[in-house]
Amino acid sequence: MTNLQQAALAHMAYAQAEKNGRSSEMLVHDGPLRQSLLALVKGTELGEHNAPPAASLLVLEGSVRVTTPSGEEDLARGELAVLTHERHAVLALEDCVFLLTTVTSIPKP
Template sequence: MDDLTALARRHLNQAKDDPHGRSAHLFVHSGPLRQSVIALLAGTTLQEHNAPPASSLQVLHGHVRLTSAAGEQQDLIAGQVQELPPERHSLLAVEDSAVLLTAVTATTGCPTPSE
């Protein structure tokens, strides 16, 4: 079992030693399911990138700003979780932050909630 608080703390410390101000760790990799802790120092951006077919972002520590390719912005703080639409987006750490990214990398063969 992984301790999210400890993972967030560890990766925030590692981000402080990283020249790019970030650290990440994939800790669940089961079929199409992926869960990663990503730590970003204040002002650090994950440049615009593609989103998987299904994903969510939960802020474990800090404050982040999610920006869609269309320029729509949403601020999230510790304790909040947001479903990510399957479109390009970027992420900015407004303050030192750690997030939990949960992603499903393929939807083929996945049951729908009604099945």
């Protein structure tokens, strides 16, 4: 079992110590399901990238801006966004930690 609060604090400390301003850990890897904890220092960006077949981002601490071709959405602690079907980028508006849940493939019937 993972204590998300403890892991979030640890990864924020790691991110603050890293030159690239980020830290991450895959917490769950079960078939196509992935859950990763990511910490970003204010101003750090995960550049634009493709979304997997299904994805969501839950902000645990701080705030982020998610940018897609459809626009921008700012998310704060406790807010959840669906990232499916669009390329997107994530910018840390302040030091932040978020839980990224993805499904890497969808089985065909």
